[in-house]
Amino acid sequence: MERVYVKEIDFLNGKKTTDRILVKGWIHKIYDVGQISFIQLRDKTGILQLVVDKKLREGLRIEMAIEAMGEVALNQKAPKGIELHVKELKVIGKAYYDVLPFSINNGEVKAHLETQLNHRSISLRSPKIRAPFKVQEEIVEAFSVFLKSQGFSEIHTPKIIASGTEGGSEMFTVNYFETRAFLAQSPQFYKQMMVGAGFERVFEVGHAYRAELHNTWRHLNEYVSLDVEMGFIESEDALMDLEEAFIKFLFQHLEKTCKEELKLYGVELNIINKIPRIPLLEAQKLLLDECGKKSPVGNIDAEGEVLLSKYIKEKYDSDFVFLTKYPASKRPVYTMADGDLEGMTKSFDLIYKGLEVTTGGQRIHDYEELKENMIKFGLRPEDFDFYLEGFKYGMPPHGGFAIGLERITMKILNLDNIRQASLLPRDLKRITP
Structure with a gap:
């Protein structure tokens, strides 16, 4: 039967x-x-x-x-x-235990999060603890369905790489047959290469690795990145338009497929209209004038993200806000300069309920300009020949963004800690189970 x-x-x-x-x-x-x-x-x-x-x-x-x-x-x-x-x-x-590590059949699991993570195969038996991963499954499904409907091709790029995509020391090293290699911080170089290779529009769902010395409620050292790269764009606005349309599609999809999971967490998804777009300098001034909050140079910090989101919610009734026009000093080497604003770039972050969930922007597509920018950043262009080659042969204007899967899941369900949205989290102190 x-x-x-x-x-x-x-x-x-x-x-x-x-x-x-x-x-x-x-x-x-x-x-x-x-x-x-x-x-x-x-x-x-x-x-x-x-x-x-x-x-x-x-x-x-x-x-x-x-x-x-x-x-x-x-x-x-x-x-x-x-x-x-x-x-x-x-x-x-059969069951062979003397006593369960904690009760999982009373709705809320009372054990500390670290205890839950130590016994992950047990804690995930709780319908409420497992619910975020049904939501994650549907986020990925919606991501794929939406982008394919927009003419994007799904790709799968290497996670063992020869050089960093974003520079810095926040990379895990790998002994690759006696050669020093790294775990990928993102698929950035490869997705740009695929745009230039003729795919034009690509997306990927894959793991990313950051050797950041953070142990907070919002950081993981291994996470899932939802990446997009799109060719033949006019400006970074095309990317924000695309992500805005995706979020509308996503919320409609979740309302259909995750009713029980959203109910378990008491979540009602708000209708997404136009997401406000605010230049970083304007946001910093707003925080100072409205909240008395001074921001760090070229960015806003975690407290600023929360305060800004509260202001945007009250003024625009939006849980989202795009921060635009970041300074070149705070963006990766491949980021396109903004010709209208000295020292600024055609880049953006998406803040959702007080947390950055997306970083994106238009990329430099001119070969000589990109080489020159690498030198400014203290990099040797010859170390990136594999990446630069495609730029010699007519790279179109392009750009993209990346959404942190665990972060957007956490904020959709109003979770307290990003580890609740990670099936088997890897952080500063955890490499098992």
Whole structure:
């Protein structure tokens, strides 16, 4: 007999049936009442109440994996008004623990986050703790569907590389057959190369690595990056237009596919209209005038992001704001200068509920200009011949952006810590499990 998932049983729409069905999952809870027991079976799609005779109940304990066959019946007191009257039950995964590390069947897991992460395969059994990863799955799906509808091609680029894409010391080194190599900070060079190779519009979902000495609620050393690069653009506004359209599409998609997960976190997604676009210098002045907050040179800090988002929410009723026109000194070597503003670039960040979730901008596409900029940054162009080659043969104006998957998941669900949005997080102190 073919297995039926809990969510599929909901589609019976309250109709009683005498047909027997087979379900499989873990024992979530057990309630003994006289000669029968009510067992909550949990699978990846939800929870179903089983009504089990005392004889079938013997030897069962929480978190055992079981399969049960029976008939569906209506019961308003059961979860979603449906239960299964079990005729046959079999243990297919024994449980050998003395005591669970923490309770996972009472809605909220009370254990400290570090304890949850130490026992990740257990904590993820909690429907609420696992919910962010259903949301992540659908973010990636929406990203792919939307960009393909806009003529983008999906690519997969190397994560072991010969040189850094953004410079600096924040790179993990790898011994690659006695040659020093690095883990990629981003696919930046490669996605630009693919634009010039004729793909024109590309995207990638892949891991990125940052050897940053941060141990905060917002940082990971390994994360998933949603990358976009688009050729034949007029300006960075085309990139912001694209991301704005994607976010609208994403929220509509999540409302359709993640109703239960959003409900678990009490989230209602706001309709996305036009996202405000504010030059960095203007944002810094606004923070100083409105909040008395002085910003660091060429940027705004974490506190500034929060204060600015609060102001934007009150004034524009938007959870998002694009910060534009960053100084060249704070942007990577490939960033296009803004001809109208001395020392500034055609770049942007997207701030969402007080946190930067995207960095992007137009790139330098002229070979000689890019070489000259590399020299200004203290780099040797000959070390980047593999990257520069395509620029010799007619590179179109282009640009792109990258969205941090864990960060946007965290902010959509209003999570407290980015590790809650990472399946198996890697941070300054954690490399297992």
